[in-house]
Every structure is written in structure tokens, then in C-alpha cells.
Amino acid sequence: MTDPGTSYLFEQITKLSIYLNRWVVQRQFLFVLLAFLCAWFIKTLFWKYARQREEQVRAFSKRAWFQFAIHISQDTINPLIIFLSLNWIRRLFLWQQWNNGLVIFALRTSGVYLLYALIITLAKELTSAKIVSFYQNRLFLPLLLTYFIASFLSLITDLSLLVNVSLFKLFDSAITIGSLLLITFGLYIWFTLVSLLEYIISHTILRYFYEEIGPRQATAILIRYFLITLGIVIIIGSIGLNSTVFAAMTGGLSLGVGFGLREVISNFISGIVLLFEGNLRPGDVITVEGELSQVKVLGVRAAVVEVTKDNSEKIIPNQIFFTESITTHTRSNPLIYRSLLISAHYSCDPSHVINVLLDTADKHPEILADPCPIAFFDCFGESSLDFELKFWLNNPLIGKRVTSELACMVWKAFERENIPIPYPQRDVHIYPTSSTEINTKELDPT
Structure with missing residues (x-):
């Protein structure tokens, strides 16, 4: 016996096939396709003309209003031409008294697409273009395509009946086309929408409550996971799954997942604590x-x-x-100090060496004047006077580079002030013994 839901689905597919095979519909499709080709042709000619006038365009390119107009035209010229072309096609169909239901549908959807392109372009100009482009591909375009498909199908069939067609049963509950779309596409749209809401809340509302980025991120993440959980519960509840069977299965799964994802849960809790405490920040x-x-x-x-x-x-x-x-190195104070060890010859005046070191440190642009550099006469070495130059930086990442540059500056300053840097020297005295003489005789071939 054939399932009534399956029969209705095949009936609608047959109905769609018959609808598309009608000459009245095919004629409207041809004219709609002509509008798209016309838009593509005019856009190609427009940008070809703009490239031929590149020098004139470049003269205006530095003006803000001109750049804004270029950005607007890049995204909206195509849907604008399609909208205008379909409007003329609609008038032609009315003049010829042809059926124009599909043309009116295409005109309406092109108007929606033109409005969508204009809003997206303005959002890119007024906010972050990177963020808008990201959510345009992940969220806005899928929603727009869903609207177009639903609007087209509503011309042929009753969508409320179509989405209630039963496909199979799960947990003694009938899974319809609408339920399947909610579980898949609906969850995807909800997760992406929650991500966008998290970004908006974090960069607008939470700025007034938290000055530091750590607690703001933690609060936004908690809101995100709360909304995700809420969406999952609502969607599962809306498709009418048997709550008893579902609770039994999720209870068993949660026990196994709890052991398997123990490290993940530990990292999650640690991340929330880190964000709230603010001990570690980006x-x-x-x-x-x-x-x-x-x-x-x-x-x-x-x-x-x-x-x-x-x-x-x-x-x-x-x-x-x-x-x-x-x-x-940057938790409460980003300042760090570095040391440079220098040796001078015993013939040098230690006070003069210290003054040269301090003058050299003061000349480096990235060494802080407050706290000021300090030079020490460290000790009497075996063959040199040893000094230490201590200086402060406000960025731990530049310490090695600044130390290297300062060492080169000190070497040039010592050369200019005739301060020699000694080489290590050692006096080796050899005292011959009887055993040494014997060993030398044994090794001497003569």
C-alpha cells in the first residue's frame, strides 16, 4: 500500500513537471532569461567603457564620494538592470495580454534582491566589510535563496501541505519535510544567527558593562551557548519527537560522552574561568x-x-x-627590563665607561627614559672591568632586537671614545718534572 505522504509528494513533482512543460510558462522563462542576459551584457559594456577611460576615472578615484559610488555600482548595477528589464517585460506582456504570473514573480524577487544588494553594500561601507562578507555567504544568501525557492513553489502548490508530508518515523513520531528542514537547515541558520548576535552583543551592549575584553568575551560566549541550547530544545520540541524515548537515549549518550569528552569539558570550564578572571587576555x-x-x-x-x-x-x-x-610579561605592567653585559680594559676609567654607556642608551629611541637606564660597575674580571647596562622597554617582543642594536651602538661608542674591549689573556707556565722528561724522551724518535 502506498504511503499517502509519498503519493502527495510524487503528485506535486508531476504537477511541477506539467507546469514547466507549458508553453505559456516557457515563454515567460525565456523573457526572464533575456532580462538576465541583458543585465550581463550592459554590465560588461559599462566596465569596458570604464577601463577605456581609466585615466579619467583615476582622477576622480581619490574622492570619497566617487569611491562610494563605485562600490555601490559594483554590487547593485546587475540587480538594478534586471529589475528595470523585467519591468519593461511585464509591460510588454500586459500589452500583448499574455499570462505574466511568472514575470511578476521574477520582478518581485528581483526587487527584493536589489534591496538586499543595496543593504549589504551600505553595511560594508558603514561597518566591517570582512564581517559583512562572512555573514553574507554564511547567513544572508542562504536565507535569500530560501525565500526565492519558497516563493516559486508557492506559485504551484500549497506550502503548508507540502511541508507536512510525512517521510518516515523516528521515535514513534512522523518526520515531515518541514521537520527535516528544521533539523538540518534550521539548525544551521540558527547557529549562524547566534554567532552574529554574539558578535553584535559583544561589540555594542557589553561594552557598556565591561571595560576589559575578557569578561566581555566570557559573557558573550555564555549567551551564545545558552541560545544554541535553547534553539536545539525548541526545534526538537517543534518536530514532535517522543520525549520519553528521546530522554532515555540522550541520557545514555550523555554518560558515554561525559567520559569521552572529559578533557573537552575541562578545557571549556577553564576557558570560561580565564575569560571572567581576566588573568589572560588577547x-x-x-x-x-x-x-x-x-x-x-x-x-x-x-x-x-x-x-x-x-x-x-x-x-x-x-x-x-x-x-x-x-x-x-604584560599582566599588570607591560614594562620589562633587559641587561647588556660589557667589558672594558683595565686601563679605562670606570666612571667614564659608565657615562658612555648611559649616553648610548639614551640615544636609542625605543629605550624608555622613565624608568631611566642604569649602568653598573659589576666586578673586576680576570682580564677586564665588567659592566652591566640595565634598560627598560614597554614591549617584551622587541627585547632581543633592541639589545642587539644597543650592543652595536656601544661598540661604536667605545671605538669613538678609545675604550678598548680586552681579549681574555692567560699566562701558561710549564714546569718540567722528572716524569715529564722521561715521557718526552720516550716519545722523541731521535
Whole structure:
């Protein structure tokens, strides 16, 4: 016996096939296609003309209004031409008294697409173009395509009946086309929409409550996971699954997942605590696993750090920051000090050497004047007078480079002031003994 839902679905597919095979419909499709080809042809001619007048265009390119007009035209000229062409085609069909239902549908959807392109272009100009482009591909375009498909199908069939067609049963509950779309496409749209809401809330509302980025990120992440959980519960509830069977299965799965994802849960909780406490923030310079690194991203599961030695990136699980000792160079004070060890000859005046070192440090643009550099006469070495030059920097990432530049400056200053840097010297005295003489005689071939 044939399933009524399957029969209705095949009936609608047959109905669509018959609809598309009608000459009245095919004629409207041809004219709609002509509008698209016309838009493509006019756009191609427009940009070809603009390239031929490149010098004139370049003269205006530095003006803000001209750049704005170019950006608007790039995204809206195609839907604008399609909209205008379809409007003329509609008038032609009315004049010829032809059926124009599909043309009116195409005109309406082209108007929606033109409005969509204009809003997206303005959003790119007024906000972050990168963020708008990201959510345009992930969220806005899929929603627009869904609207077009639903509008087209509504011309042929009743969508409320189509989405209620039963496909199969799960947990003694009928899964319809609408339920399947909610579980797949609906969840995808909801997750992406929640991500956009998290970005908006984090960069607008939460700025008034938290000055530091850490608590702001933590609050936004908690809101995100709350909304995701809420969406999953609502969607599962809306498709009418048997709650008893579903609860039994999820209870068994949660026990196994709890053991299998123990580390993930630990990292998640550690990430939330790190974000709320603010002990670690994006941009902080830390020493982790013996390497100087900078925190780039602090997520709920792991942190992404950039190793300054070779510019590589490491993904560090959040629980590492609670189980191991981490040195931070920018937590409460970004200032760090570095030392440069210098040796001078015994013939030099230590006070003069100290003055030369301080003058040299003052000339480096990245060495701070407050706290000021300090030079010490450290000790009497075996063959030199040893000094230490201590200086302060406001960026831990430039310490090695500044130390190298300062060493070169000190060498030039010593050469200019006739301050010699001694070489290590040792006096070796050999006292011959009877055993040495015997060994020498045995080794002498003569």
C-alpha cells in the first residue's frame, strides 16, 4: 500500500513537471532569461567603457564620494538592470495580454534582491566589510535563496501541505519535510544567527558593562551557548519527537560522552574561568612551554598563541594555564627590563665607561627614559672591568632586537671614545718534572 505522504509528494513533482512543460510558462522563462542576459551584457559594456577611460576615472578615484559610488555600482548595477528589464517585460506582456504570473514573480524577487544588494553594500561601507562578507555567504544568501525557492513553489502548490508530508518515523513520531528542514537547515541558520548576535552583543551592549575584553568575551560566549541550547530544545520540541524515548537515549549518550569528552569539558570550564578572571587576555605576552609567545585568540576550549621566535602558532588547551606555571610579561605592567653585559680594559676609567654607556642608551629611541637606564660597575674580571647596562622597554617582543642594536651602538661608542674591549689573556707556565722528561724522551724518535 502506498504511503499517502509519498503519493502527495510524487503528485506535486508531476504537477511541477506539467507546469514547466507549458508553453505559456516557457515563454515567460525565456523573457526572464533575456532580462538576465541583458543585465550581463550592459554590465560588461559599462566596465569596458570604464577601463577605456581609466585615466579619467583615476582622477576622480581619490574622492570619497566617487569611491562610494563605485562600490555601490559594483554590487547593485546587475540587480538594478534586471529589475528595470523585467519591468519593461511585464509591460510588454500586459500589452500583448499574455499570462505574466511568472514575470511578476521574477520582478518581485528581483526587487527584493536589489534591496538586499543595496543593504549589504551600505553595511560594508558603514561597518566591517570582512564581517559583512562572512555573514553574507554564511547567513544572508542562504536565507535569500530560501525565500526565492519558497516563493516559486508557492506559485504551484500549497506550502503548508507540502511541508507536512510525512517521510518516515523516528521515535514513534512522523518526520515531515518541514521537520527535516528544521533539523538540518534550521539548525544551521540558527547557529549562524547566534554567532552574529554574539558578535553584535559583544561589540555594542557589553561594552557598556565591561571595560576589559575578557569578561566581555566570557559573557558573550555564555549567551551564545545558552541560545544554541535553547534553539536545539525548541526545534526538537517543534518536530514532535517522543520525549520519553528521546530522554532515555540522550541520557545514555550523555554518560558515554561525559567520559569521552572529559578533557573537552575541562578545557571549556577553564576557558570560561580565564575569560571572567581576566588573568589572560588577547595580546598578552607570555612564556609557555619555555618559549616567548603572544596570545592571539582566547577561546572556550583553547588559546592560540604566536611564538615570537619563528612566527609559528600553537594551540594551547585552556587547562594548561591552570595545571602549569605560566609567566606573563604584560599582566599588570607591560614594562620589562633587559641587561647588556660589557667589558672594558683595565686601563679605562670606570666612571667614564659608565657615562658612555648611559649616553648610548639614551640615544636609542625605543629605550624608555622613565624608568631611566642604569649602568653598573659589576666586578673586576680576570682580564677586564665588567659592566652591566640595565634598560627598560614597554614591549617584551622587541627585547632581543633592541639589545642587539644597543650592543652595536656601544661598540661604536667605545671605538669613538678609545675604550678598548680586552681579549681574555692567560699566562701558561710549564714546569718540567722528572716524569715529564722521561715521557718526552720516550716519545722523541731521535
